[in-house]
Amino acid sequence: MLPCLVVAAVISCGSAISAVGNANHIFNAIHSSMRQWGSSLYHNGMSFFLASVPAGTQLYHGGPSPDHVIGTEWLAFEPEHAILFARMPPMGSQPGVPGRGPHKGPPPGHGGPGGPGRQKPLLLEPPEDEEPRSSGWLQTYVPVRDLRLLYIDGMSAGKTSNGTLDSQNRILVNDTVHDDQIMNEFARAREFCRLSHEVWNDRLDGVIRMEAGFEIILCEFERDLHLLHEVEVQANKGGIPRHLPRPGKDHNKTMHEIVPDSGPWIKAITARYHGIGGNRVKVNYDHFVTAFTYELDIFGGQSKNLRPRLDHLDTSQLEPIRQDLKALILGHDTNEPSFDWQSVTDMVVERYAHTLKSLVSANITANMKQLHDDLKKVVDPFFDFGGRNITAEAERCATQFIPFNAPIESVAARAVRSIADSVCFTLLEAFDEPNYDTAVAKIQDLVDYLAWTTWKECRGCADNEVCVIPIWPMGIWEDWESPTCRDMRNPQADGVEYWGRVFVPGPTEHDDS
Known part of the structure; x- marks a missing residue:
C-alpha cells in the first residue's frame, strides 16, 4: 500500500492511489x-x-x-x-x-x-x-x-x-x-x-x-x-x-x-x-x-x-x-536551496502527454487488442512477470522521474507524486480491463482531470506565425478553446472578446485616496 499523502485536504486515503486534494491544479501551477x-x-x-x-x-x-x-x-x-x-x-x-x-x-x-x-x-x-x-x-x-x-x-x-x-x-x-x-x-x-x-x-x-x-x-x-x-x-x-x-x-x-x-x-x-x-x-x-x-x-x-x-x-x-x-x-529566504519540482513535472508531461491522447483516439486504438498492445508498450518496463503486483508496478512507474533523495514532505512533492500515481495506476488498470469502452473511459477521465496545457498547443505553425491564445489585452474566446496559428503581425481575429470590456482609466479608477 502506498503511503497516505496529505496536504490540507485529502480526497481519498484508503484507496490504492493516495490522492491529494487539487493535486492536478497544484501540479499545473x-x-x-x-x-x-x-x-x-x-x-x-x-x-x-x-x-x-x-x-x-x-x-x-x-x-x-x-x-x-x-x-x-x-x-x-x-x-x-x-x-x-x-x-x-x-x-x-x-x-x-x-x-x-x-x-x-x-x-x-x-x-x-x-x-x-x-x-x-x-x-x-x-x-x-x-x-x-x-x-x-x-x-x-x-x-x-x-x-x-x-x-x-x-x-x-x-x-x-x-x-x-x-x-x-x-x-x-x-x-x-x-x-x-x-x-x-x-x-x-x-x-x-x-x-x-x-x-x-x-x-x-x-x-x-x-x-x-x-x-x-x-x-x-x-x-x-x-x-x-x-x-x-x-x-x-x-x-x-x-x-x-x-x-x-x-x-x-x-x-x-x-x-x-x-x-x-x-x-x-x-x-x-x-x-x-x-x-x-x-x-x-x-x-x-x-x-x-x-x-x-x-x-x-x-x-x-x-x-x-x-x-x-x-x-x-x-x-x-x-x-x-x-x-x-x-x-524563508528567496535564495535558499530548493528542489526543482518543475523539472519533474516536465518529465511526466513530456513522457505521457502524447501517449494519453493517442490512447483515447478512436482512429488509433479502435479495438481492445490494439489498445492492449499500445498500453503494454507503455507499462511493460514496470512489470515483473515472475509475479505481477499492480501496487508495486505503479510504485516503480510513478517514481521513475523522482530522484531517490528528493524531499517528500512538501506540497509540491505530494502533488507531483499524486499525479504520477494517478497516471500510472490508470494505465495499469486500463491494461487489465477487458472491456474496450471501459478502458478508454478510464483514460479519458484521467485526461480530463489532468488538463495539461500542452494538449492545447498548436502544431505546425509557419515561421511567420504564432500559436495564439488569449493574452491580455488580446484574444477571443475561440482562441482559448482552440488555439490557432496566425500571422504574428496580426494575431487578433474576429470573435467574442475574451477579456470583455477593455478598461480605460478615469479619475475614479485612479483615485488613491
Whole structure:
C-alpha cells in the first residue's frame, strides 16, 4: 500500500492511489510557473512563490526620460515589452493621474513609495490637445545584487474582471483595491511596498507578474539597480497607440493598426511560452502558498472548472492564506536551496502527454487488442512477470522521474507524486480491463482531470506565425478553446472578446485616496 499523502485536504486515503486534494491544479501551477503559455491558459493564478533574479541580469524600462529612475517602477524582461513604455506620452500629464510625474519617487531608503512613476503601457488615452512627443528612452538596468521577489502566478498583471487580479486584490493587498478600481496599479504597487517595509521586515524588493510578457514591480530602483545604458527611441509613427481594441468599435482593426510595430512584441512574448529562459528567475518550489490547499469553494461547485475565483469568498475565509503568506516571507529566504519540482513535472508531461491522447483516439486504438498492445508498450518496463503486483508496478512507474533523495514532505512533492500515481495506476488498470469502452473511459477521465496545457498547443505553425491564445489585452474566446496559428503581425481575429470590456482609466479608477 502506498503511503497516505496529505496536504490540507485529502480526497481519498484508503484507496490504492493516495490522492491529494487539487493535486492536478497544484501540479499545473508548478508546471506553468514563469511560462507564458500555461500561465495564459490558466490565467487565474492562485499561488505565491518566493523567487529571485540574479545580479547582473539585464532588465528593461521604457519611459520619457534618460535619467535613472527613482522610487517604484516597472521593469520588463524583454526590450520589446519595455519599448512600448518609451513610445507612450509622459504619464504625469494624463488626466486623472494623481500624485507626481515620472521618476520623482521617494528618497533612497524610503520603505514605501509615494506612488509609482507611471501606469502600464497601452492603458491610457492621451489628452486630445496634447502634442505627441517624437521620442522616448529605452533603458537597460542590471541588479546590483540578487533581487528578492514574490512571484504571483497566472496572468496576475492582466487588468480584467475575469479573475486575473483575485489573488492580488483579495489576498495580497487585503481588499484595499476594489473591483471598480481595476486599473489602479498605483494602489497595488504602493500597498505591496508598504507591506514589504512595514510587515515583512524589508525581506522583499518587488513582485514578478505576467500579462503580455513578464514584468517586475520594483520598490526602490535607485537602491537595487545599476543603469547600464539608455538609448533614444522613436515614438510610434503618427503618434502613440490611442487605445486597446474596444468591443464594437475596433472590431475590424488589426493589431498592427492599434499597436504599430507589434510584431516584435508578439514574437518576444511567444518566445517565452515555455519558460523565461537563461536562468533569469529562480523559483522556490519547496515552500510556497497556494489557495488550492485550503478548504475553499474556489471552483463554484464545479470540479472541472479551470477558472478558479476568490471574488465570492468572505475576507475571513482568506485570512489563513494571508497569514501563511506572511509566514512564508518571514520564514524563508528567496535564495535558499530548493528542489526543482518543475523539472519533474516536465518529465511526466513530456513522457505521457502524447501517449494519453493517442490512447483515447478512436482512429488509433479502435479495438481492445490494439489498445492492449499500445498500453503494454507503455507499462511493460514496470512489470515483473515472475509475479505481477499492480501496487508495486505503479510504485516503480510513478517514481521513475523522482530522484531517490528528493524531499517528500512538501506540497509540491505530494502533488507531483499524486499525479504520477494517478497516471500510472490508470494505465495499469486500463491494461487489465477487458472491456474496450471501459478502458478508454478510464483514460479519458484521467485526461480530463489532468488538463495539461500542452494538449492545447498548436502544431505546425509557419515561421511567420504564432500559436495564439488569449493574452491580455488580446484574444477571443475561440482562441482559448482552440488555439490557432496566425500571422504574428496580426494575431487578433474576429470573435467574442475574451477579456470583455477593455478598461480605460478615469479619475475614479485612479483615485488613491
